[in-house]
Amino acid sequence: xxxxxxxxxxxxxxxxxxxxxxxxxxxxxxxxxxxxxxxxxxxxxxxxxxxxxxxxxxxxxxxxxxxxxxxxxxxxxxxxxxxxxxxxxxxxxxxxxxxxxxxxxxxxxxxxxxxxxxxxxxxxxxxxxxxxxxxxxxxxxxxxxxxxxxxxxxxxxxxxxxxxxxxxxxxxxxxxxxxxxxxxxxxxxxxxxxxxxxxxxxxxxxxxxxxxxxxxxxxxxxxxxxxxxxxxxxxxxxxxxxxxxxxxxxxxxxxxxxxxxxxxxxxxxxxxxxxxxxxxxxxxxxxxxxxxxxxxxxxxxxxxxxxxxxxxxxxxxxxxxxxxxxxxxxxxxxxxxxxxxxxxxxxxxxxxxxxxxxxxxxxxxx
Amino acid sequence: xxxxxxxxxxxxxxxxxxxxxxxxxxxxxxxxxxxxxxxxxxxxxxxxxxxxxxxxxxxxxxxxxxxxxxxxxxxxxxxxxxxxxxxxxxxxxxxxxxxxxxxxxxxxxxxxxxxxxxxxxxxxxxxxxxxxxxxxxxxxxxxxxxxxxxxxxxxxxxxxxxxxxxxxxxxxxxxxxxxxxxxxxxxxxxxxxxxxxxxxxxxxxxxxxxxxxxxxxxxxxxxxxxxxxxxxxxxxxxxxxxxxxxxxxxxxxxxxxxxxxxxxxxxxxxxxxxxxxxxxxxxxxxxxxxxxxxxxxxxxxxxxxxxxxxxxxxxxxxxxxxxxxxxxxxxxxxxxxx
Numbered sequence: 001x002x003x004x005x006x007x008x009x010x011x012x013x014x015x016x017x018x019x020x021x022x023x024x025x026x027x028x029x030x031x032x033x034x035x036x037x038x039x040x041x042x043x044x045x046x047x048x049x050x051x052x053x054x055x056x057x058x059x060x061x062x063x064x065x066x067x068x069x070x071x072x073x074x075x076x077x078x079x080x081x082x083x084x085x086x087x088x089x090x091x092x093x094x095x096x097x098x099x100x101x102x103x104x105x106x107x108x109x110x111x112x113x114x115x116x117x118x119x120x121x122x123x124x125x126x127x128x129x130x131x132x133x134x135x136x137x138x139x140x141x142x143x144x145x146x147x148x149x150x151x152x153x154x155x156x157x158x159x160x161x162x163x164x165x166x167x168x169x170x171x172x173x174x175x176x177x178x179x180x181x182x183x184x185x186x187x188x189x190x191x192x193x194x195x196x197x198x199x200x201x202x203x204x205x206x207x208x209x210x211x212x213x214x215x216x217x218x219x220x221x222x223x224x225x226x227x228x229x230x231x232x233x234x235x236x237x238x239x240x241x242x243x244x245x246x247x248x249x250x251x252x253x254x255x256x257x258x259x260x261x262x263x264x265x266x267x268x269x270x271x272x273x274x275x276x277x278x279x280x281x282x283x284x285x286x287x288x289x290x291x292x293x294x295x296x297x298x299x300x301x302x303x304x305x306x307x308x309x310x311x312x313x314x315x316x317x318x319x320x321x322x323x324x325x326x327x328x329x330x331x332x333x334x335x336x337x338x339x340x341x342x343x344x345x346x347x348x349x350x351x352x353x354x355x356x357x358x359x360x361x362x363x364x365x366x
Numbered sequence: 367x368x369x370x371x372x373x374x375x376x377x378x379x380x381x382x383x384x385x386x387x388x389x390x391x392x393x394x395x396x397x398x399x400x401x402x403x404x405x406x407x408x409x410x411x412x413x414x415x416x417x418x419x420x421x422x423x424x425x426x427x428x429x430x431x432x433x434x435x436x437x438x439x440x441x442x443x444x445x446x447x448x449x450x451x452x453x454x455x456x457x458x459x460x461x462x463x464x465x466x467x468x469x470x471x472x473x474x475x476x477x478x479x480x481x482x483x484x485x486x487x488x489x490x491x492x493x494x495x496x497x498x499x500x501x502x503x504x505x506x507x508x509x510x511x512x513x514x515x516x517x518x519x520x521x522x523x524x525x526x527x528x529x530x531x532x533x534x535x536x537x538x539x540x541x542x543x544x545x546x547x548x549x550x551x552x553x554x555x556x557x558x559x560x561x562x563x564x565x566x567x568x569x570x571x572x573x574x575x576x577x578x579x580x581x582x583x584x585x586x587x588x589x590x591x592x593x594x595x596x597x598x599x600x601x602x603x604x605x606x607x608x609x610x611x612x613x614x615x616x617x618x619x620x621x622x623x624x625x626x627x628x629x630x631x632x633x634x635x636x637x638x639x640x641x642x643x644x645x646x647x648x649x650x651x652x653x654x655x656x657x658x659x660x661x662x663x664x665x666x667x668x669x670x671x672x673x674x675x676x677x678x679x680x681x682x683x684x685x686x687x688x689x690x691x692x693x694x695x696x697x698x699x700x701x702x703x704x
Contacts, residue, residue: 010414010417010418010420010421010422011418011421011422011425013410013414013418014410014414015379015380016379016380016405016406017376017377017378017379017380018375018376018377018378018379018380018384018385018388019374019376019377020380021380021385021402021405021406022376022402024405025398025401025402025405044375045391045392045393046375046378046384046387046388046391046393051689051692051693052644052645052696054645054648055644055648055689055692055693058648058651058652058685058688058689059685059689062655062681062682062684062685062688063682063685065678065681066678066679066681066682066685067678068678069674069675069677069678069681070674070675070678070679072671072674073671073672073673073674073675073678074671074675076670076671076674077670077671077672077675078671108686108690109685109686109687109689109690110682110683110686110687112686113682113685113686113689114679114682114686117678117682208403208404208407264409264415267408267409268409268411268412268415269412297426297430300426301422301426304422304426305422308410308415308418308422309409309410310407310409311406311407311410320425320426323426323429324429327429327430327433331437331440337441338437338438338440338441339437339438339441341434341437342434342435342437342438342441343434344434345430345431345433345434345437346430346431346434346435346438347434348430349426349427349428349429349430349431349432349433349434350427350431351427352423352426352427352430353423353424353427353428353431355419355423356419356420356423356424356427359416359419359420359423360416360420
């Protein structure tokens, strides 16, 4: 297994190296059964490693600031004098940059940065233009969702795919909020937004990776992280809504976490016992009761479990950070008293510590 | 090795993207690729899950119980007598520090608990100041906190705690500057930025020297990387002020600009040729991009829309050049620095 160092090493899922995977495949005989061939000598043909995260951060930040400056130049200039012109200019920019990324004879950092910056600027222009032309938040939100969904598929860039997940997810929340009908539970749109975003993000990780990269070019997780960003921003306002807010989301997330636990059990053992399933369901139900109607804690733990299951260390870390941020934000929730909030946190914490004791005892019994 | 990503392809993390690339290179045929993708998607084994759940449930449970306790104390705070408040914070601080000592300061959980105790010292000083209205300035509070915390930080030998302690020193200097020296200085911020630059630069140098001498707990290079980035970052203020308005810049601000350019040159030389480190090169390059981009920004007032467009395109070009250079530097640094 890959070496792991540092604190709380159990929290980070073991991520095998290429060499370890090939050794295991050869030792397990899977290559033989599948008729597969692996030639390590050809691994030297692999392209250079991707840029470290801080270099990607530099590139992404530069693109954002450039997009803002280009957008400002179009806004200040007199080339675009109407909202329709703004919308058309934005859509043309998006279309041209998508075309350039797919048809450019030779890739270069300069072209990648330029097209990304112009595409971002085009999106801003188009979305704001549509919003002003239609004078409707619903139309603007709908256009954003559709545009970002399209770009997530057709624009082959991790930064853009992250933006698509984030902007599309936030627009979905706005759309559902605007479509809310009077008479129904006041906060149903916020709960539904949380569930849809959580489901979409989890799907980005849980679906098996196909041999071909597919529409998303293997960047599903970039979209997933964008959706998690939108989920984080959607969970916070949920705390300030009226009675009943968070109830549906808490139940829905509890069901999802229990399902995930069951799916993991099935992958671990061919015939898991009824006791194991019961333990998963009971544990999740207890936690849901303890945290009801605050879905943030379940969301954080659910994504930490998912991150470990699919061996994504970053997802585990992001989930734990979210738990800390949510707990801090929870302090400012005005719908509950500090005493009630204290009770929810202590109760959920004790449930988790009790579950831990159960997990460890079950392990010892085996 | 300078690169943060392994050179040997067999040592790289087996991601789906990399496995597909390996198939494209011919190292894996279709069946092997499918088998490899299935292999990496297998959930970790039962033992790994047990360790994970043990750590996750402990960490999350402890955090939630602690947070809930804090919320409970906050709920009852107004009704507590001053001795009760002081005693509560002091008892919590002592408890976590003692717990850390019992767990052992050579282990991370012990170090984390002692770190919580360091934070608790600040809480005690804040409550004391609130209850007794001593009239002390905020900078004095942070200075005392840094002094009282220093023995615990030194005992813990924990990198993150040292970063926290340097943060206390920074806060002390910033607040002291605002209280004591700001009215006297002609360019209020520039001398402070230069002082912070010196503090961070010295700290980074000492840490690197300690790591070079083989002091185990200083083994992580990330502390000096962050300190180097912070040292460069604080100089952005006087440097960009000078570039944007050179006629109005004071001697201190020009010094800040010169110091930044000198520091960038030093970092690029040392961490490209002597002690290869891509993160510090990226920090230096980012500083250079900021300064170069600021030059035409000062002309924006006259050029308006066209100016924004040109600056935007310039920024794209700069970042592209910077990223390309960093990639090439990373590739060659791993081959012996040639």
